[in-house]
Amino acid sequence: MKQTLFGATALAALCLTAPLAADGHGHATTLEEAATHALASDTYAWDFVEGITTEVGPRQAGTEAEARGRAWAMAWLNAHGFANVADEPFEMETWVPGDLHRAEITSPFPQPLVIQPLGGSASTGPDGIIAEVVMFESVAALRAAPADSLTGKIAYISHAMTPTQDGSQYGFAGPARWIGAELAKQKGAVATVIKSVGTDYHRNPHTGGTTFRRADGSTDVGRPVPTPAGALSLPDAANLERMFERANGRPIMMKLTLTPENLGTTVSGNVVGEIVGRNPALPPVLLACHIDSWWNAPGAFDDGAGCGIIAAAALNVQKSGQPLRTIRVLFAGAEEVGLFGSSAYSAAHIDEPIGVGLESDFGADRIWRFESNFRESNADLHGRIAAAVARFGVANSSNVASGGADLNIVRDQGGAIIDLQQDGTRYFDLHHTPDDTLDKIDPVQLRQNVAVWTQVVGILANESRSIQTGAPLPSAPATMEN
Amino acid sequence: MKQTLFGATALAALCLTAPLAADGHGHATTLEEAATHALASDTYAWDFVEGITTEVGPRQAGTEAEARGRAWAMAWLNAHGFANVADEPFEMETWVPGDLHRAEITSPFPQPLVIQPLGGSASTGPDGIIAEVVMFESVAALRAAPADSLTGKIAYISHAMTPTQDGSQYGFAGPARWIGAELAKQKGAVATVIKSVGTDYHRNPHTGGTTFRRADGSTDVGRPVPTPAGALSLPDAANLERMFERANGRPIMMKLTLTPENLGTTVSGNVVGEIVGRNPALPPVLLACHIDSWWNAPGAFDDGAGCGIIAAAALNVQKSGQPLRTIRVLFAGAEEVGLFGSSAYSAAHIDEPIGVGLESDFGADRIWRFESNFRESNADLHGRIAAAVARFGVANSSNVASGGADLNIVRDQGGAIIDLQQDGTRYFDLHHTPDDTLDKIDPVQLRQNVAVWTQVVGILANESRSIQTGAPLPSAPATMEN
Numbered sequence: 001m002k003q004t005l006f007g008a009t010a011l012a013a014l015c016l017t018a019p020l021a022a023d024g025h026g027h028a029t030t031l032e033e034a035a036t037h038a039l040a041s042d043t044y045a046w047d048f049v050e051g052i053t054t055e056v057g058p059r060q061a062g063t064e065a066e067a068r069g070r071a072w073a074m075a076w077l078n079a080h081g082f083a084n085v086a087d088e089p090f091e092m093e094t095w096v097p098g099d100l101h102r103a104e105i106t107s108p109f110p111q112p113l114v115i116q117p118l119g120g121s122a123s124t125g126p127d128g129i130i131a132e133v134v135m136f137e138s139v140a141a142l143r144a145a146p147a148d149s150l151t152g153k154i155a156y157i158s159h160a161m162t163p164t165q166d167g168s169q170y171g172f173a174g175p176a177r178w179i180g181a182e183l184a185k186q187k188g189a190v191a192t193v194i195k196s197v198g199t200d201y202h203r204n205p206h207t208g209g210t211t212f213r214r215a216d217g218s219t220d221v222g223r224p225v226p227t228p229a230g231a232l233s234l235p236d237a238a239n240l241e242r243m244f245e246r247a248n249g250r251p252i253m254m255k256l257t258l259t260p261e262n263l264g265t266t267v268s269g270n271v272v273g274e275i276v277g278r279n280p281a282l283p284p285v286l287l288a289c290h291i292d293s294w295w296n297a298p299g300a301f302d303d304g305a306g307c308g309i310i311a312a313a314a315l316n317v318q319k320s321g322q323p324l325r326t327i328r329v330l331f332a333g334a335e336e337v338g339l340f341g342s343s344a345y346s347a348a349h350i351d352e353p354i355g356v357g358l359e360s361d362f363g364a365d366r367i368w369r370f371e372s373n374f375r376e377s378n379a380d381l382h383g384r385i386a387a388a389v390a391r392f393g394v395a396n397s398s399n400v401a402s403g404g405a406d407l408n409i410v411r412d413q414g415g416a417i418i419d420l421q422q423d424g425t426r427y428f429d430l431h432h433t434p435d436d437t438l439d440k441i442d443p444v445q446l447r448q449n450v451a452v453w454t455q456v457v458g459i460l461a462n463e464s465r466s467i468q469t470g471a472p473l474p475s476a477p478a479t480m481e482n
Numbered sequence: 483m484k485q486t487l488f489g490a491t492a493l494a495a496l497c498l499t500a501p502l503a504a505d506g507h508g509h510a511t512t513l514e515e516a517a518t519h520a521l522a523s524d525t526y527a528w529d530f531v532e533g534i535t536t537e538v539g540p541r542q543a544g545t546e547a548e549a550r551g552r553a554w555a556m557a558w559l560n561a562h563g564f565a566n567v568a569d570e571p572f573e574m575e576t577w578v579p580g581d582l583h584r585a586e587i588t589s590p591f592p593q594p595l596v597i598q599p600l601g602g603s604a605s606t607g608p609d610g611i612i613a614e615v616v617m618f619e620s621v622a623a624l625r626a627a628p629a630d631s632l633t634g635k636i637a638y639i640s641h642a643m644t645p646t647q648d649g650s651q652y653g654f655a656g657p658a659r660w661i662g663a664e665l666a667k668q669k670g671a672v673a674t675v676i677k678s679v680g681t682d683y684h685r686n687p688h689t690g691g692t693t694f695r696r697a698d699g700s701t702d703v704g705r706p707v708p709t710p711a712g713a714l715s716l717p718d719a720a721n722l723e724r725m726f727e728r729a730n731g732r733p734i735m736m737k738l739t740l741t742p743e744n745l746g747t748t749v750s751g752n753v754v755g756e757i758v759g760r761n762p763a764l765p766p767v768l769l770a771c772h773i774d775s776w777w778n779a780p781g782a783f784d785d786g787a788g789c790g791i792i793a794a795a796a797l798n799v800q801k802s803g804q805p806l807r808t809i810r811v812l813f814a815g816a817e818e819v820g821l822f823g824s825s826a827y828s829a830a831h832i833d834e835p836i837g838v839g840l841e842s843d844f845g846a847d848r849i850w851r852f853e854s855n856f857r858e859s860n861a862d863l864h865g866r867i868a869a870a871v872a873r874f875g876v877a878n879s880s881n882v883a884s885g886g887a888d889l890n891i892v893r894d895q896g897g898a899i900i901d902l903q904q905d906g907t908r909y910f911d912l913h914h915t916p917d918d919t920l921d922k923i924d925p926v927q928l929r930q931n932v933a934v935w936t937q938v939v940g941i942l943a944n945e946s947r948s949i950q951t952g953a954p955l956p957s958a959p960a961t962m963e964n
Contacts, residue, residue, distance in 0.1 A: 111539025
């Protein structure tokens with residue numbers, strides 16, 4: 001554990017000399033004290049995210065790198081005293097990006113542009129393809145283009161995404177990536193290039209999955225697809241758009257070379273571990289994140305930090321005594337390429353009731369808002385949590401929590417969900433780019449996350465009544481709370 | 483001309499409706515008015531840098547891309563009414579980066595690192611080399627390593643560069659790039675990898691020339707060299723350094739693949755153009771920049787902006803009337819790889835006296851300090867200029883100006899030099915990286931540069947006495963002023 005940029009190591013070492021389980025006067029650590037201590041001094045979360053980004057690096061779903069990531073995470077959980085640590089395997093169809101990622105304007109303004117393939121992209125072959133680029137300012141404009149109007153062309157799709165604290169412009173701009181290539185293919189395009197769905201201005205494209213439909217209309221991210229698709233960095237997209245303005249109608253010709261491959265069926269897995277509760281028969285508190293990343297970055301913000309935060313929270317809660325309920329961490333596999341781990345976990349465990357689900361998968365900046373989906377059905381508990389996190393600058397909200405990608409099991413069970421909303425203002429500067437590296441994490445904000453999670457998880461894990469309704473629960477066996 | 487990010491086009495269009503050569507009441511535009519107008523409304527500099535970065539892109543010295551850059555610049559100068567526009571060719575030995583730029587830790591923490599070759603690097607061949615990495619925290623530490631201690635190893639050189647307004651930490655950290663590979667080679671290293679000489683935290687390495695000595699001790703940047711040399715991005719360098727901390731003495735093994743090539747002798751050139759003065763016999767005012775860039779970026783900060791600023795200043799001075807002296811712009815070729823254009827220009831024109839030289843080659847952020855090398859020899863003129871630029875927030879200084887890389891001729895003549903120092907706080911976030919793109923330029927700060935240059939060049943170009951001494955000059959023929 002070493003934190004080069006901010007000198008956190010020395011500070012943490014000093015703080016660790018203070019006793020944790022007691023205050024030196026003989027009384028046990030309370031949950032509030034554990035959370036307060038985490039705010040000042042947590043080292044678990046940083047150690048996790050520093051470790052996995054440094055010792056494992058990128059963890060593309062279904063590859064040996066993701067498997068190394070799972071093995072590393074299991075070793076970390078075991079070393080920190082988690083029980084029932086396991087890797088629950090599942091099979092998936094695995095796409096990898098290949099070696100050649102090149103875009104080049106060949107006329108009228110010859111120059112290279114920085115591009116990376118979208119997840120699910122087909123290959124152009126190593127010799128690439130050359131075609132005229134047709135520009136669309138939005139998905140709506142592409143949708144309005146006549147049938148067959150893109151035959152033999154490369155579609156370029158722009159958008160106008162701006163940073164938002166709640167990340168909501170991802171929904172506004174995201175379709176350019178999610179469905180743009182499919183739309184362009186339907187109109188005859190031989191390939192699609194998008195302006196990265198992001199908010200930075202660095203030469204690092206934002207990848208991410210794109211979805212194509214089969215002949216029967218069904219979709220499957222990450223399967224072989226009929227057209228190549230890539231994302232230009234924001235500066236390159238701006239440059240391409242200026243070329244259109246300066247070309248005076250001359251065709252913009254692009255040579256595109258992307259060589260992704262489909263590896264067929266490989267094995268991924270979900271890593272789980274537990275802080276076992278005093279009454280394991282009660283439905284557990286499920287804390288989720290994902291262990292995979294895209295190939296192009298070590299996944300610090302997305303989602304090494306999230307796994308570090310939830311693991312740290314579980315350990316910090318334990319410092320205030322063994323919780324009533326089991327706290328289970330789920331480091332889901334293969335999230336980025338289609339939530340395969342989340343689906344596999346739900347399919348395997350749908351009959352085992354979860355008490356409440358929470359996920360951390362939105363970077364490492366501070367939590368600013370608390371939401372649940374039981375504000376009306378269990379107003380007492382919702383209110384107690386809201387009151388408890390106010391001291392960390394976290395506001396209550398009437399928004400209804402819906403949970404993150406790795407909480408499929410809780411949604412499938414119709415269970416209780418909490419969202420601890422993080423500040424996403426700079427999240428889409430980094431999301432799915434090579435720039436998602438450890439140095440982007442602010443240790444102070446990371447610790448605020450851990451403190452809030454410690455506080456919330458501690459309350460939940462010591463709740464004897466149904467989290468969703470407040471009704472009394474039988475002590476055993478576990479049943480659905482709803 | 484279109485400015486996507488800031489909407490400058492619409493503003494500029496409005497401002498251009500105001501008359502320039504007269505105020506509508508019949509009086510001529512003064513130099514002060516021309517400078518004031520440039521501050522609010524100059525479009526020349528932006529148009530130049532937008533145009534060359536969009537329509538030409540990267541301009542590696544000695545290549546066809548640099549030749550396209552020269553042709554584009556000549557067309558721009560001719561279109562804007564410059565006289566005596568010419569491309570003065572010279573021969574050079576030309577290095578190009580090749581296609582493969584890869585670094586990969588193979589053990590104990592396998593993962594790719596983002597690298598680009600240094601200018602002058604040898605090739606590893608397409609199959610790469612694998613060797614143990616030996617880390618040095620500084621050039622001084624490398625220098626202290628025993629002879630032959632790096633036999634068969636890859637040297638990694640770190641440093642501790644921080645941002646500085648005056649850019650002075652380039653001299654502090656720069657030797658890691660400038661001489662590190664040569665030092666490591668002397669101790670037996672098969673290759674050298676450096677932490678990028680830069681101050682950002684993005685996955686974009688900072689390239690730049692490295693210098694090797696021949697057997698006779700002489701140096702020549704850009705010639706075939708005995709070892710490969712590359713720069714890791716700052717996040718990748720930090721990751722590598724953490725690996726050393728976590729490896730517990732296990733060797734860090736790297737596979738390095740860099741495939742630069744030497745093209746032999748090719749042609750570069752210096753582009754010149756003039757605003758001819760009323761008395762062309764007087765030594766001209768020489769405004770310099772460089773037209774080439776590294777291959778990895780379109781060279782917006784380095785140095786498209788500089789060429790735009792000096793050209794804009796010349797045009798704006800002309801709006802206040804034909805200047806007494808000729809104003810000559812010099813867009814030097816092949817600066818990045820060894821100041822070849824600057825040297826060629828001096829060799830060709832050493833007998834033609836220059837009145838004063840100024841260079842713009844430090845980005846596009848605001849000018850904050852004025853320096854000359856004639857503050858004592860011509861205190862009157864120095865003081866008049868200092869007083870004239872104060873209104874733009876530019877402070878006087880007792881530092882002695884030494885000029886930039888493309889002013890070899892003025893230094894060789896022992897002539898008058900002015901440095902208009904730009905704010906370099908973020909310059910080394912971008913310097914020699916793929917991130918040196920148009921979007922990094924703040925149009926407001928760019929116009930402040932143009933305004934200050936207009937003011938200063940206008941004073942100089944209307945100076946009838948020796949700029950260096952204040953002594954009267956014969957009106958013809960031109961003689962050395964000093």
